[in-house]
Amino acid sequence: MTGRQTIPAVTDSADVVILGAGPAGLTLGNLLLAAGIDCVVLERADRRHVQTRARAGFLAAHTVRVLDRHGLSDGLHRRGLPHGTCEFRTDGGRFRLDYGALGLGERHTVYPQQDLVTDLLTHYLAAGGRIRFETEALTVDDAAGVRPTVTVRDPEGRPCRWRARYVAGCDGRHGAARRSLPAAARHQRDHGVSWLGLLAEAPPSLDAVGYALHARGFAGHMARTPEVTRYYLQCERGTAPDAWSEERIWDELGLRMRTADHGPLHRGRIIHRSVIDLQSDVMETLRHGSLLLAGDAASLPAPAAAKGANLAVLEAELLAEALIDDLAHGDPGALDRYSPRCLAHIWRAQEFSHWMIQLLHAPYASDGEALFHESLRRSRVESLRTSRAHQEWFAENYVGI
Template sequence: MVILGAGPAGLVLGNLLHRGGIDCVVLERAGRAHVQTRARAGFLAANTVRILDRHGLSEGLHRRGLEHSTCEFRTEDGRFRLDYSKLGRGERHTVYPQQELVTDLLTHFLDAGGRIRFETEALDVLGAQCARPAVTVRDADGRPGQWRARYVAGCDGRLGAARRSLPPGAVRHRRRDHGVSWLGLLAEAPPSLDAVGYAVHGRGFAGHMARTAEVTRYYLQWERDSPADTWSEDRIWDELELRMRAEDHGPLHRGPILQRSVVDLQSDVLEPLRHGSLFLAGDAASLISPSAAKGANLAVLEAEILAQALIDDLAHGDPEGLARYSARCLPYIWGAQDFSQWMIRLLHGPSGTDGESLFQNSVRRARIEALRTSRSQQDWFAENYVGV
């Protein structure tokens, strides 16, 4: 078994296959230091924690992660909070930076004797319809190589070799550009509120997400195609305070901005998640906007489903799970896409003053008011916000 990519999907899959007695190797383009430090999402859903618990992969997140159960909305009509642990299914998030989860999974895999080839770039997957497809690679020195296996798991993202290797017509590609961009910021500053903060403002959305006691992630709705370094740090902090209405609700804790990047809110789904002996998981299977923090959680869920199916086939001669892999995963993926789009419409509105823009913003305002006042709407939100 060859696994492309050492992110959450690839490493969960590798750990589960190795423990199940399936010979596998993980091929990762980046070096180990980069894999363990690349900052990504940090909100783990309750079901993700249960999966990691089930397979003995959760020690680090229980020791260092923080449970989180409250989000705050700030709008032109004031602010309100939802304690979603008391709504819906009564579940919480665990805030645990993805780079720490990846480090835990990587350490567990290597300590158990798992094989990872860092700085090994997968170039192509050949013969996916054959009994033993081949993965062509290039190492850090530019030398070519090849790995053969019964199955290949593409966990290498939307731009990886797995997607590139799909021939025309092999899968259906559903995609949508939401027309919204965010400037993602990682600041060396303590959280400014004890909740996830969503601010809706005439100048655009702003978001606050705690990561650790010393580091906070912020988002600013951003002009499409504008470089991430367009604004100075002072201007960014001033804009964050304006959109989050710091004058009314208290100033933000400022600090150096460690990272900044522009994220275009886009979504896509490939159907089916299989082409012959090549299976897709994580961002290679579907890309989801960060508006609802579902990406890493879908990746872990898909990895567990795929691992059990592969073990059933390779260890017990039962291929049924592999045949049903797409059918099992796609309802979760489309459900997450649906809620992600709902969040995008909730948090963003047109900036114009024409009749269409005024109508859309009034609908958005009514949606927020229903979330503030309706228990049934709050229960629906909580179930979908934490669930996958």
């Protein structure tokens, strides 16, 4: 039996419909709301999931400045911890970089992303912001038109539509915003590396970010709170998150981080685990008519250099400025400038993330070309250890976006 597809009626509207309640979407929502712009945030997950999903935890100095400018930084100043040191462990020993005293003299603030999202959401709701949880965006239609619509599935599973002047796609690489665009708009790279990402109920074992380069694969140590530490272990592509026992995880971390030489790790219960395939992509352009992209929907940097959440906040501020110029001040040209302004920052962050991946991971193969690349990698590490000019460059790019 065939028949016409029923198109749901438009049930609500806003000048700006924001897809996704992550750092990009909630920062954008707060800035638009403060400027008197009518907006709504549509988020497919429930509120509890939004406020507890563990992601990044290192905020760049520029990100803190953006949040300061807009009165969104109270929580991170109360509970965030300044951080400016990283330690590299190799088969030739270990060395530290006080990157906070190098480059532009900027540090990170360690503040779990779920805490930042909770702060942004609390501020948005207190200011009267509209948000619809458990509302999954399915498509963005007529983005080239004057009044695009977003088809969603509401919490009861019913399809409905939102009409907007503009749609801000902040719903990630698999969200409706990207699905509504041609694949040709994306540049992408698979780095061929996978990590087992872990949250351990254990205090940090180092007062630095730890990068261990080992023949068995990369291992990483990143503080999150005084009671929780983030670890990474390079693993084979296709490894299931629960494939390794806790004992194996701690033994492998100890081996790769060379605890026999540099002291033991504080062990604790593994409270979260996932497998991350290191992939990067960039959408070009970030504006498609009335649909504009920010956050992971705009670009996905591999997590080797902690750029994702920081780019998201930067992009949200730039997008807010452009939308306010258009909607409040009658300057539509600001939206044309949004994409090139963001892409300049995105490609710089992508370049440094790519450099970090090459620094941290040995080639899997053992042929002549792989041995050549491994020798280059060792040379990069030695230059980073001994060259002040290289250290200055590293510091500026490590914190900068």
